[in-house]
Amino acid sequence: MRLEVRFAGFGGQGVITAGRLLALIIMEADPSLYVVYSPSYGFQTRGGDTLSDVIISHEEIDYPKVRRIDLAVMLTQQAYNKYCGLVKDDGLIVIDEHVNKDKGTCGNKRHYKLGIVASARQIGSDAYASTIMLGASINYLGNTEPLKGRLMLEHARQVVIRYFKETLLGRKVGIEDLINKNIKALEIGYEMMKIK
Amino acid sequence: MGKYSLMMGSEALVRGAIYAGIRFYAGYPITPATEVAEYMAQLLPRAGGIFVQTEDELAAINMAIGASVAKWKAMVATSGPGFSLMQEGIGHAINTEVPLLIVDVQRGGPSTGQPTMPSQQDVFQARYGSHGSYEIIVLSPGNVQELFYLTIDAVNLSEQYRTPVILLTEEITAHLWEKIYVPGPGEYPVLPHATPPTRGDEGFLLESQLHDERGYNVANDPELSAKALWRLIRKIRDNVDKISRIEVKYFDDEPSVFIASYGCSARSALAAVKMLRQDGYKVGFLRLITLWPFPENTIRNAVRGASTVVVPEMNSGYIVNEFRLLGLNVVSVPKLGGEMPMPEEVYSIVKGVLS
Known part of the structure; x- marks a missing residue:
């Protein structure tokens, strides 16, 4: 059983972070699973296309890149047009509410629109799109094989707290606030996802 | 007890090297091997090691050879163009029997070719790149987990056979993040460092021309030269089945x-x-x-x-x-x-x- 996830968007939306966190959360949820995480950004960290892929499998992962995506979360029209074709026929395409699916060539696939970027701005910054799409993905993947019944929101909470504590080690103020906002974003994202 | 970790290939390589006892790193940044240098600069000093950013790859490999002779397990890491510059040093380390780890994170060539893209175009350069007749050990890790273990194996082989060993990986594996198992101390075998033998107060001679077991130059003697070179070749060639794995x-x-x-x-x-x-x-x-x-x-x-x-x-x-x-x-x-x-x-x- 191989599961392929892609997060794609614009630099600054936390697409890379979302992928890394998802990989860590899967490891926390089921240590027996194999996980590959592959970020792609080059010099685009401050704007421009970014994407990150996570592959999850119960056996050693051979080909390490995505070919047939099970879940794609795409925050920009550009990302959607470019990658929707890679999503499996029975996969799920999650797009931000401003993305127009009629502009792509994937109309017959399963789409789900979420107000990810708008909710992130309400929390305070585009970067919270990261933990919002993560929350939504956790909910969906937690109902999909091979993660059904094993991947819980609680795993995500623990990992997100640990991750931001470690990566923000050098920061003197505002860590608590940042972690709280990310947890809130995670929960908002989790609640948004209604597809089982 | 070891632990599971989500790790980039380059970090796994660096942690494997430190696990194997590498305490000296010299290098010049080059895509896609720069992350190896970055993780080294971060982690090696904490392990009591020395990280040097040299002026170029020639200096890097020669400095590493010196460090290895001076009792430090040493390594260099680079990519295509830098690997070309290191070829003379590789021959030097072979002839002086200096254990050394050389990492080539392959990108596309020739010349500056495709700096950010992976390739396996240095497979023959790794084998034949330096001048003269020689045999060399080259390892090719298949994923991030193996990158960790093969780095240790490479260092061990270089100590066992007193020769430089090349770890030939690719941009993909060096930049890919995978869940890997990192063993605890003592869990995976590590060989002690081999330095040139000394004779009393005499010290040792490090001779890059063909030499006898005392280090004395025999380059003008056809018979002794042939003997010296055959020994270097045979120590690898006669042990293929012990060294090489599929x-x-x-x-x-x-x-x-x-x-x-x-x-x-x-x-x-x-x-x-x-x-x-x-x-x-x-x-x-x-x-x-x-x-x-x-x-x-x-x-x-x-x-x-x-x-x-x-x-x-x-x-x-x-x-x-x-x-x-x-x-x-x-x-x-x-x-x-x-x-x-x-x-x-x-x-x-x-x-x-x-x-």
Whole structure:
């Protein structure tokens, strides 16, 4: 059983972070699973296309890149047009509410629109799109094989707290606030996802 | 007890090197090997080691040779263009029998070629790049977990055979993040560091011309020179079966076709084998863990009964020639441009061979 996830968007939306966190959360949820995480950004960290892929499998992962995506979360029209074709026929395409699916060539696939970027701005910054799409993905993947019944929101909470504590080690103020906002974003994202 | 960790290939390499006792690193930044230097700069001083950013790759390898002689397990890491600059130093380390780890994170060439894209184009440079007659050990890790362990193996082999060992990886594996197991201290074997033998107060002579066991120059003596050089060659050549390893899968039903590959390309090859098996085709899988010395006997044994070996690799077709030399019917699947061969590509080529 191989599961392929892609997060794609614009630099600054936390697409890379979302992928890394998802990989860590899967490891926390089921240590027996194999996980590959592959970020792609080059010099685009401050704007421009970014994407990150996570592959999850119960056996050693051979080909390490995505070919047939099970879940794609795409925050920009550009990302959607470019990658929707890679999503499996029975996969799920999650797009931000401003993305127009009629502009792509994937109309017959399963789409789900979420107000990810708008909710992130309400929390305070585009970067919270990261933990919002993560929350939504956790909910969906937690109902999909091979993660059904094993991947819980609680795993995500623990990992997100640990991750931001470690990566923000050098920061003197505002860590608590940042972690709280990310947890809130995670929960908002989790609640948004209604597809089982 | 070790632990599981999500790690970038470059970090796994660095942690493997430190685990193996590497305490001296010299290098010059180069895409896609810069992350190795970055993690080294961060982690090596904490382990009591020294990190030096040199003015160029020539300085890096010569400094590392000096450090190794001066009792520090040492390494360098670079990519194509830097690897070219290091070739003279590699020969020097071979002739002076200095244990050393040389990492080449392969990108596309020739020249500055494709700095950010992976390739396997340095497979022959790793074997034949330095001048003169010599044998060398070259390892090719297949994934991030193996990158960790093979780094330790490379250092161990360099100590055991007192020779530089090349770890030949690719941009893909060095930049990929995977869940890996990192063993605890003492869990994986590590050999002590070998330095030149000293005689009392005399110290030792480090001679890059051919020399006898005391280090005295014998370059003008045909007989002693031949003896000295044959010894360096034979210590590798006579131990091929001890040094070199392969991985074989899906061979129980004696398939008539094998897909043979190495490094990241082997991941595509394995995916293709699984697809073919699913569709009812009997195809075997062979992966070279050691590229050089080329494990002829082991391979011959593994693929006996097979009529054809299909070899996907990310160059214009290099290792395929070694299989051809074994008298096997080969199909080369050379891939240029910087992308891994797609499993589907390999699948359809093999299907064509079978029909």
